Amino acid sequence: MTQPINTWFVEHLGDCDIHSIWLNDHRPEHMPCLEIRRLDWAHAACEARRLGMRLVALWGAEAGCHDRDAHAMYAYMAFAHPEHRHTLLRTPLAAENPELPSISGHYIAACRMERHMQDMFGIHITDIPDPRPWIKHEHWPREAYPLRVDFDARPPLLAEAHGDYDYVRSGSEGVYEIPVGPVHAGIIEPGHFRFLAVGEHILNMEERLGYVHKGIERAMQSKSAEEGLKVASRISGDSTVAHAWAFAQACEYAGQIDVPRRASFIRAILCERERIANHIGDIGAVCNDAAFAFMLHQMHRLREDMARLHLELFGHRLLMNTLIPGGVLVDLGERAIGLLREQTLAIANEVEHLRAIYADHPSIQGRVIGSGMVPVEDAQDIGLLGYVGRASGHYPDERIEEAYAPYDELEVNVPQGKLGDVATRVWVRFEEIAESSRLISELLEKMPEGPIVANWLPPEPGVSGFAAIEGWRGEIAAWVRFGEGGQIDRCFVRDPSVINWLGLELAVREVPVPDFPLNNKSFNCSYSGNDL
Amino acid sequence: MLGILRQITRIGTITEPLAASDQFKVMGKRLESVIRNHFAGSLTIRAVDAGSCNGCELEIHATNNAYYDIERFGIHFTASPRFADMLLVTGPVSVNMRKALEMTYNATSDPKLVVAMGDCAVNCGVFGRDNYAIAGAVSDIIPVDVVIHGCPPTPTDIIRGILAAAEMR
Structure with missing residues (x-):
């Protein structure tokens, strides 16, 4: 260790x-x-x-x-x-x-x-190339700095200010703007996209985020690690296991707590299940955005099957509240191991079956192949993470690089794409579903005996910890500093979306406007994780 | 094409019959009748994320999957509040979303039913009221008819909450 x-x-x-x-x-x-x-x-x-x-x-x-x-x-x-x-x-x-x-x-x-x-x-x-405010929208008083200790964190916020956000514009005749959001057309998170388009094609797309800023960094302060973990689990509700793991591991590193091996095995099983469930949902959604509703309904059926088993075995459909500092809350018995093994395998097989149908349909292939390319150099320049990076020749994976337990005793195969289009991002996700399914089988096979939680003792005041966990979107980085009485003093979490959102802006240049949703879904960046 | 047809036949209909559970059976019948009688057979919902973590959105999506198939009761999700009978609002209302939520509410046509969905929407949840970035629970910003507890609520709870709001019409 x-x-x-x-x-x-x-x-x-x-x-x-x-x-x-x-x-x-x-x-x-x-x-x-x-x-x-x-x-x-x-x-x-x-x-x-x-x-x-x-x-x-x-x-x-x-x-x-x-x-x-x-x-x-x-x-x-x-x-x-x-x-x-x-x-x-x-x-x-x-x-x-x-x-x-x-x-x-x-x-x-x-x-x-x-x-x-x-x-x-x-x-x-x-010398910052872009000095515009980011999280603080126009109505925030310029002089209010919410993370400074002298800021009064209680609402209501000071008097409202007014102003405009200075979007990138084009003075050229024939370029028109399409403002989208913050309330989007579908059932998704809020954010604003400003398109500059010529004819059908996107000249530039600018993201304006921060709408779901919930003051998480400040809300973490003065919480115990246990309470902080509940907030961390909700930084991005679709990556609840990965965020909880990153936060817990930062705390455990700070407190020099050795997590029992069985607990880290269970965490990895949960995390890989979360990866599969989200990839399944997103593949369905990408296809649906190209009017291939069959895939959406088939994929969402599988996702629901997973949610139901999660509820049965772990008490939560999305796996929230399964991790605690020092370990996990729920152990896996013989029956649970059997059910997980059986269902994971069945779902991976179903996905392969559907993949053949997806590959066999020119109507969907015509929309995804070649759309929204991010070249290898750009991916490396930005440092794109997770499946977005993997589709564009950039392959950071903390399960291999940081090789935290239990991945230190597993071999993880990372799919290596190059073309960087929607089709490759979807391909990477199919490959990851298969790989995660294999990893889950191996984890269940090798599951060590022993306790599932170590006694959590917070470190002395002033000690900080840092962890990097490979969530389904990519590397989540968490930093925590402890204060008096085992309370969290300061905390920062970087969701992979903070970096991957930049890739989307780049990908959709010269893409026809109607293909934007396909691209957006193939990235599926988190708004909540970005905005904190 | 044959692949699709084969798959559809193989899976068959998985939508859970109303008779599957007594609760769902009663609920489904009431939903159908209230939507038929008060909403001309079609209840249209605009979902608004006013600051959620995206957990609630995943469960709203689930109400549309083949198991729950919320559309069979005549319930649809729409892109425009102008067409909506009901707002389904998630999340603690963030300071940055407050205005967008108010504008969406004002643009919604009567009867403007509002369902606050999830613990955050009901009472700010884990993010807390004592938070500079949060304007309040949904009922602090716009009038709320029905609340649905849960973090996030299950699809069945969501359908039940929608029914409760529709019956207020």
């Missing part, structure tokens, strides 16, 4: 004269946190890029009572290397008029996270 200390990035930083301090109150040691000087911030990002690391997340946090300067603010960034795992960097900021140089020039995906920091903390990001 114990991993070697990871000094790879520290050594590289030292080689280019970036002085760093190893933080002893951060865990785990194989994903260390280093403090660097603020003037080295952009340089460090540049070096990370040069070393082929991808940007995992960028966030802010106020100092805790245990820090040298309790009024300081910190900026954090996390990078990952396929072979050398994650390293976190942080730098202190001035309490008055905090400033930070932008790293968007090195990592395009940083920009929205920088805008988030700007909105929430009032950290002025110098």
Whole structure:
């Protein structure tokens, strides 16, 4: 279970004269946190890029009572290397008029996270290519910084302000705008899309998100790990297991709790089941958006079968409330193992059968092949995650790279697509259903005996933990710092959608407007996970 | 094409007969009669996510799957509030969605029935009222006729809540 200390990035930083301090109150040691000087911030990002690391997340946090300067603010960034795992960097900021140089020039995906920091903390990001507010919409007073400790978190919010969001526009004659949302046509989450179109084709699509911002980072503060886990399970209701796992693992790393192997096996079974259920639902929805309703109804039938078994075995159709800090809540008996094995296999077989029908229909194939391509270079540039990355030649998978238990004793095969169109994204999902089904069989087969929960003891105040879990959408990164009495002091979670939303904007350029829904479903990014 | 037909015949009708459970049987009959008598056979719903985590949306989708087949009672989901008899609202109302929810409510035609679905919509759920980003529960923003508890509510609970609201007409 114990991993070697990871000094790879520290050594590289030292080689280019970036002085760093190893933080002893951060865990785990194989994903260390280093403090660097603020003037080295952009340089460090540049070096990370040069070393082929991808940007995992960028966030802010106020100092805790245990820090040298309790009024300081910190900026954090996390990078990952396929072979050398994650390293976190942080730098202190001035309490008055905090400033930070932008790293968007090195990592395009940083920009929205920088805008988030700007909105929430009032950290002025110098040279940011896009200074517009992100989560704070027009009616928010500019001077209200909800994640600062002196902000009065109680509603109602201060007086309403007014203003307009400065969308990308075109002055050209013949270019027309289509505003869509926030209340979308279907039964989906709210967000706004602004299309610039010429004739049938999309010239540019701009996303405006933040509508479902629920103040999760602030809501986590002063909660126990158990209570925090309930909120984490609802960061994105469709990825409840993966988010709960990422949060729990960050807490467990911080508290140096060894999760029993049986518990990690059960977590993985739940997580892979969640992956299958969501892929099934999305494949059906992609087909439905091309008027192939047969697939939708067949796939949703399978999804319902899974939900019913989840209710029977785990007490919840979507698997909420199944994880607790230190382990899982429900054990699997002989009968449950048998039912899970049987149903997973049956569903994988049904999906293969339906896949043949899907592949055999030119009417659907004509819509998905070649639509919404994201080239390999762009996917790597953005750092696209999960099935979206895998369809475009970028294959980060934490089950392999971070190889957390129980994946350390399993071989995970990641489908490697290249074309990056809707058809490839659907292909990757079909492949992942088959692979997850195989993994579940193996997990059920190898299930170790023993307890399903370790005694949860929170760490001493000031200790932080970081975890990266491969959810069905891709890598979820969670960072938690504990305060007095085992309460959560600060928390940040990066849903893979934060990064993958950028891919969608790119994919739909030059796509006919009616093919947008197909593309959108093939990405199926989370709004709630993005907005926090 | 043959593949599709073969699959359809193989699976057959899986929609659960109303007789499957006594509760569903009573509910289905009442739904059919209230929709026939008060909504000319068709009850149209606009679903609004006012801040949900997407869990409730998954369960609304499930009411449309072949097992529950909510359409058999004459219930449809529509894209425009102008065509809607009922709003099915999920989530704690976020500060950023408040205006959109009010506009949707104002655009809805009479009888403007409102069902607040899920614990968040009912009482802000795990996200809490004491939260800068949340404007309140749905009833703090627009008039609510019926609430459906659950996190998220099951498809059967959702159908039951819709029935309760329709009967208020």
